[in-house]
Amino acid sequence: MKAERPLVELKNIVKEFYGVRVLDNVNLVLWPGEIHCLVGHNGAGKTVLMKILSGVLQPEAGEIWIYGKKFSKITPRKAKELGIFRIPQDPELVDDLTVAENIFMGDLPGKVLFNPTKLYNDERVLKIIDEMGFKLDLKKLIRDCSRAEKQMAMLIRGLLRRPRVVIFDETTAPLSIREQRAIMSLIKKLKMQGVGVIYISHRIDEVFNIGDTVTVLRNGKVVVTKPVKDLKGMEELVYYIVGEEIAQELKFSRNKQRIDEEARRVLLKVENLSGDMFEDVSLNVREGEIVGVFGVVGSGKTELAETIFGWRKPKRGEIYLRGKKLKINSPKDAIKARIGLVPEERDRLGVIQYMSVSDNIVLPSIARFKKVLRTFLSMKEIRSVVRSLIRRLKIVTRSEMEQVRFLSGGNKQKVVLAKWLASNCDVLMLDEPTKGIDIATKFDVYRLLDEIAREGKGILVFSSDVDEILMISDRIYCMVNGRIVREMEHRDANRDILLNIALGEAYVKA
Structure with missing residues (x-):
């Protein structure tokens, strides 16, 4: 009553x-x-x-x-x-x-x-x-x-x-x-x-x-x-x-045949990598593939992503790109190797709030826009690239010169994605890519990742959202207490299996 x-x-x-x-x-x-x-x-x-x-x-x-x-x-x-x-x-x-x-x-x-x-x-x-x-x-x-x-x-x-x-x-x-x-x-x-x-x-x-x-x-x-x-x-x-x-339009379906599976080459390979909150992690990402790393908060997935990108120092282990061993001591080394990261804390680590949308987008790839003895920036090329990306990603902004701090959370996330598209990275990592984003923008992000993968790029998504992992991943790694405990193809995974692994069977049934 x-x-x-x-x-x-x-x-x-x-x-x-x-x-x-x-x-x-x-x-x-x-x-x-x-x-x-x-x-x-x-x-x-x-x-x-x-x-x-x-x-x-x-x-x-x-x-x-x-x-x-x-x-x-x-x-x-x-x-x-x-x-x-x-x-x-x-x-x-x-x-x-x-x-x-x-x-x-x-x-x-x-x-x-x-x-x-x-x-x-x-x-x-x-x-x-x-x-x-x-x-x-x-x-x-x-x-x-x-x-x-x-x-x-x-x-x-x-x-x-x-x-x-x-x-x-x-x-x-x-x-x-x-x-x-x-x-x-x-x-x-x-x-x-x-x-x-x-x-x-x-x-x-x-x-x-x-x-x-x-x-x-x-x-x-x-x-x-x-x-x-x-x-x-x-x-x-x-x-x-x-x-x-x-x-x-929101009926998103994964394109399993982006690239013929047998023709896919391994882009990123991580072998026995150990660091803060994770131990002996091995995984790989192939061309045209979206690989999900599923784990709850505290599983070590964020620390793993930040170590591959150079924000954290590894204790041991190797990272390879196209078979070539990399030495990544800083994000600068990762960017040079054409590896990008969309971090979980986009406001603090993904964008510079008081810089313009344009400056944020071109920052990681500034060398691309240099001319005349590699000293002066080609402003015409910058405007062309930035405006093209704003249209492609449907970034809602009054202009490319608007400061990022005035954008919504979803549009800030799109700016972070745009800067890695501008840098033409080969491997894109994303940590909790749609956290706090409305449903329409979330599907915009999913479609974009599918497009990038179809271009032959490798994508590594770190997420605690089981539905997100199942929706976009071709292959899934489960991370528990700092270790990869299971790898499976998308066809072999479902919600109960992933939650069972991440939380334990008794808790899932509770």
Whole structure:
């Protein structure tokens, strides 16, 4: 039986930035004990709407009703008083404070906050960590934490405040499969306690797993709001998110015959490579082949990719390109050998935020554009190449001179891909290539990888997304605790097999 009144009502919300309307008469209702999923492509307005509800932004028009009372505006302080807590996609924490100091910041008197015994042994925090199965060092500085650890700190901070409304904004994106399942379990527990949950995600499976209601935003407008149980399936939801024409285009199929298998030559060969968090790894990538390395967060796959690219030093082992042994001591050596890497942390490692789209694209291949005694850059050639890549990859930008920091996450990822296409690399490695990217852009990336492979390039994809690995890979390596434990052809793999290997049979069945 539904409660007499909703926790939250947002009525005809309008928001503009510099004259551009990003929310256009948006309505949303959240009831006690409801998990309301909010989905849409990057730039649809999901996060902006939630920033309005949590007091970070103010609307140009519309009404905000909380617990049946109308508010002219909500401030962050008022939102906290009302029990509204938002866990943002990019955790809002202080780098120079510890995890525990960030968790309790603003909620405890100074005599407690600076009392190490009480600060690091709070029973409530330790209980949450234990119940969730988290591994979190409360004394660790935030600047030294992974993105997953930062998300956990934000989550604990919110739970300690006993919220009535919790907003999860892409919270599971950086987490391992086990941690994702723990978050899903927590959300269901909050629901049972009568807490209202607004859940933003690009992952369609999560909507069907935990959602009661789904609202789809497209270009700042509500396309549909309906009970999840009334959806006919994932295809219907994809249709609402991206539109009918694009939905038809999203039927991606792997081209198994990019190049005749017998004619494929081995491009990249790794033999008995050991480094930080991995041991004795051997693998190979052939021409025209997409090879997936599947492993959960912490399996060592990211460290392996970064070692092959030269960001990390190997302890031992060999790397060969077309049969020639390479000595890679830095990314410069990898780039010279025509090996590229699209890193997991694209904002920090993939792009230079305050440089233009054009400069980011040409940076790894600057020598290609030099002329006149190899001193001056050919600006005409640069413009031609950059504009061609912007069109090919459908990068949404006002111009090639726009700074990358103003682009969406999906378009930043396309810029990283564009720079390796400009460099004409032979082997392209990608670490979590579609994490945090909307579904339409995700399929753009998949199609592009298929195109690159059909040109005879070798592609190595490192991912913890089992569906992604199955969708795009010709061959799959499974990585567990720093070791390759299984290699299989795509035809021999399925979701249960891969999860069995990565997590253990008992956990998959749980």
